[in-house]
Amino acid sequence: MLSKLIKEKNVHSAGKKGIPHAVEKQKLIERKNWRTWKPVIDYDKCIKCGMCWLHCPDSAYAFNKKGFPECDGRVCKGCLLCITVCPVRCISAEQERGLTEKKEKEKKK
Amino acid sequence: MIDILDGNQCAAWGARRAKAQCVPCFPITPTTEIIETIAAWKAKNEFKGEFVQLESEHSAASACFGASLTGARVFTATSSQGLLLMHELLPIISGCRTPMVMTTVSRCLSAPIGLWPDHNDTLAMRDAGWIMFICETNQEVLDSVIMGYKISENNKILLPVIVNMDGFVHSYTRTEVDIPEQKLVNSFLPHPKREIRLDVKKPMTLGIPAMGLDYMKFRAQLHRAMMDSFDVIDKVQKEWAKLTKRKYDFVEEYKMKGAKAAIVMIGANTTIARAAVDEMRKKGKKVGLLRIRLFRPFPEKQIRKALEKVKNIAVIDQNICPGMGGILYPEIKMALSGTKKTISNYIQGLGGNFISEKDYIAILNDAIKNKKEERKWQM
Amino acid sequence: MADVNEIKFDIKKEMVKDHLITGGTFACAGCNPVLGIRLVLVALGKNTIMVNSSGCMTLTATWPFTPYRIPWVHGAIENGGSVAAGILMGLKALKKDSNTHVVVYAGDGATYDIGFQALAGMVYRKEKIIYICYNNCQFANTGHQRSSATEKYARTSTTPPPIGNPLPRKNMAKIMALCGAEYSATASITNPFDFIKKLRKAATMKGSSFIDVLAPCEPGWVVEPWETLKAGNLMVETGMWPLYEIENKKFTLNYKPKMLPVVKALQMQGRYKHLTEQQVTEIQRTVINEWEMITKGRFWEAEEY
Known part of the structure; x- marks a missing residue:
């Protein structure tokens, strides 16, 4: 009975040998639909100091080949802490386009 | 080697022969002699594992959990109220599928507080997901501790084991006991490598939360492992019988x-x-x-x-x-x-x-x- | 050892490395405790085993997803110290302990209240473990109840207005120093360089280290996500959260705040909205008194810090 159920419900998919554990496979859970604002960096002003990288709770910032920080839109939750810590104030907030479009549509209606 | 030992010493000998690597513990009557014996061996360097006395049974069980997660072989002992204090950790240890052996020495539960044995303490742990042996003789205690590691560390099972004896009746009563030779135990009990453990070279997230259906799947697999353990226990008992001519059954x-x-x-x-x-x-x-x-x-x-x-x-x-x-x-x-x-x-x-x-x-x-x-x- | 400010931390060196905790967690936007984990891993590197006590940070990983690229384990809420002690024991038995940091990352409820015994035992035995308490001054995960880290008059769901919490907070860093911690310090997420340097200093110790790091919780403190760092910073600058270290019972003040009026910090946080003027004056008086104590060499007599 149990073995039948285990087969049907694919119980063995729950972890190797049924041990509750997980291994990081570089596969991110996207959190982009959490945010209403997103940070936009003005690269002309950026001094590559790394403060946004250090203060991001969601590890969204990484550096590109030129040494400039880039925000990973998949995981950024739009907390905008990076704006508050930037010493040269080169990051600004932009409302998510999806949201503004929705609002515009509602207005038209 | 034939010796005259009480139940507590038997459990300690079991841990020594099985080469337990970590013994986190906390004293409680009537188990205290187990940890005292191991501590004395440790002082004379006859016992090679780590021995630490913690600040409570709860912490001792937590330390067992942590030590076993690194892949080390873990032994501990407790009794009565101590076992109840550990209770929170027991389903965590079995749920994370961390093998270890614990000797519980049955003693009645408070209140009124008493020292003498009954099985209320150990039987209260029956739903914790541990394999439980309830022994009759001192010899059986020693053998069960050694067999316990082989069952517990089996890669299909990976469940913790309780070896229970009765307080005083076993724990402080001396009987003739045959202590198996180290060579024999070594050949019987290799230390298999555990794939899932805490290791900086192979990072893993353990004790991870699981919600809803995932949780139920893990529980089903725990039950499955428990039911599968019948075959393993049978095999181990037969192997032990071949080596020592002491037969045990369910x-x-x-x-x-x-x-x-x-x-x-x-x-x-x-x-x-x-x-x-x-x-x-x-x-x-x-x-x-x-x-x-x-x-x-x-x-x-x-x-x-x-x-x-x-x-x-x-x-x-x-x-x-x-x-x-x-x-x-x-x-x-x-x-x-x-x-x-x-x-x-x-x-x-x-x-x-x-x-x-x-x-x-x-x-x-x-x-x-x-x-x-x-x-x-x-x- | 030398003053913590002399320890070197070059952010340029760290910037090129991979993140050891990735995004995609369940934490709120602007969560400071998650940021704390990041800073810990930036400071200590990948040879770290992290033990977690039940709380918000447990839910950062949910099967089958995990953001951690280091070994991480969750036991229960009250046993962070003893699980870590077990791990250290196991590593010693397997002779793998020389190059690995065992770190506990527990909330203030799990440290100040329910996990006190395990922590005190660990510190007493002088185990080489770094215990980090992320202090958001309440049991945030269960819905912001009072913990013994909650400040006087703060609102929590079990100490509602008009009075708020009638009791002052415990001074855990001091208690741990007296329990036998070789290194005990307070830090703030808003001063990440100070925090990282303290972690690196703790990693060089032979015995136990305890770091109490202030990590504002946005729903708990009732602030906006982007205001969390500012709220924490004001706690430091008004003198409500002093940054100090105690090494072998020797006290050093690491940071001299601007000593702004406390009302600036209190105004910002929704959990202090109900305060009367009298209560604000009392908090200000306490802060002034305590600072006088700790700056004039009477640290061990101070009640709250």
């Missing part, structure tokens, strides 16, 4: 051939009941005894087979579930459901209340005549 039948009435029980008092059965058999009465050694996973099949031809059964419970009766009784009834047998329940020996051979003779005489199921207390 249940132990004593003079069950042609028996019409039988006692079913667990623990150290079985030895006294055996004498009663002998006495009765001498008088020509067809009685027998069934001792349950493996309590979790519950060997339903074996119990049903052993009691197939017995009509009247007396289940002896050295424990009490207030508001229901004995703990073993409903389990035996479940195993025998659908059969027409008279199954009675006797509660006795709580808090180490002394039971003599005569009491068992009276129970057996009762059982032979009984046509109705009875639930009695013996004091």
Whole structure:
């Protein structure tokens, strides 16, 4: 009975040998639909100091080949802490386009 | 090597022969001698593992959990209230599938506080997901600790093991014990590499939360592993029997051939009941005894087979579930459901209340005549 | 050892490395405790085993997803110290302990209240473990109840207005120093360089280290996500959260705040909305008194810090 159920419900998919554990496979859970604002960096002003990288709770910032920080839109939750810590104030907030479009549509209606 | 040891020393010898690498512990009567013995060995460098006394049983169990997660072989011992304090950790240890062996020395629960044995403490842990052996002799304790590691560390099982003995009756009573040679244990008990463990070279997230259906799947697999362990335990016991000529089974039948009435029980008092059965058999009465050694996973099949031809059964419970009766009784009834047998329940020996051979003779005489199921207390 | 400010931390060196905790967690936007984990891993690197006590940070990983690229384990809420002690014991037995940091990352409820015994035992035995308490001054995961880290008059769901919490907070860093921690310090997420340097200093210790790091919780403190760092910073600058370290019972003040009026910090946080003027004055008086104690060499007599 149990073995039948285990087969049907694919119980063995729950972890190797049924041990509750997980291994990081570089596969991110996207959190982009959490945010209403997103940070936009003005690269002309950026001094590559790394403060946004250090203060991001969601590890969204990484550096590109030129040494400039880039925000990973998949995981950024739009907390905008990076704006508050930037010493040269080169990051600004932009409302998510999806949201503004929705609002515009509602207005038209 | 033949020696005269008490139960506590036997458990300590089991851990020493199994080369336990970590012993986190906390003292409690009547287990204290186990950790004292290991501490003395450690001081003389006869015991090579790490030995640490923590600040509570809860912390000792937590440390066992942590140590076992790194892949080390872990041993600890506790009893009574200490086991209850550990209770929070027991399902965590089994749920994370971390193998280890713990010796529990049965002692009655407070209040009123008492020192003498009954099985309420250990049987309260039956739903924690641990494999549970309840022993009758000191030799069995030693052997079960060593066999316990082999069962526990089996890659299919990965479940923790409790080896239970009775406080004082085992723990401070000396009997002749054969300590297996280190070479023999080494060949019997290799230390298999664990794939899933805490290692900086292979980072893993352990003890991870799982919600809803995922949680149920993990629980189903835990149950599955428990049911699968029957085969492994059987195999290990047979292998041990080959090496040492000491046979163990899930249940132990004593003079069950042609028996019409039988006692079913667990623990150290079985030895006294055996004498009663002998006495009765001498008088020509067809009685027998069934001792349950493996309590979790519950060997339903074996119990049903052993009691197939017995009509009247007396289940002896050295424990009490207030508001229901004995703990073993409903389990035996479940195993025998659908059969027409008279199954009675006797509660006795709580808090180490002394039971003599005569009491068992009276129970057996009762059982032979009984046509109705009875639930009695013996004091 | 030298002053913590002399320890070197070059952010340029760290910037090129991979993140050891990735995004995609369940934490709120702007969560400071998650940021704390990041800073810990930036400071200590990948040879770290992290033990977690039940709380919000447990739910950062949910099967089958995990953001951690280091070994991480969750036991229960009250046993962070003893699980870590077990791990250290196991590593010692397997002779792998020389190059690995065992770190506990527990909330203030799990440290100040329910996990006190395990922590005190760990510190007493002088185990080489770094215990980090992320202090958001309440049991945030269960819905912001009072813990013994909650400040006087703060609102929590079990100490509602008009009075708020009638009791002052415990001074855990001091208690741990007296329990036998070789290194005990307070830090703030808003001063990440100070925090990282303290972690690196703790990693060089032979005995136990305890770091109490202030990590504002946005729903708990009732601030906006982007205001969390500012709220924490004001706690430091008004003198409500002093940054100090105690090494072998020797006290050093690491940071001299601007000593702004406390009302600036209190105004910002929704959990202090109900305060009367009298209560604000009392908090200000306490802060002034305590600072006088700790700056004039009477640290061990101070009640709250």
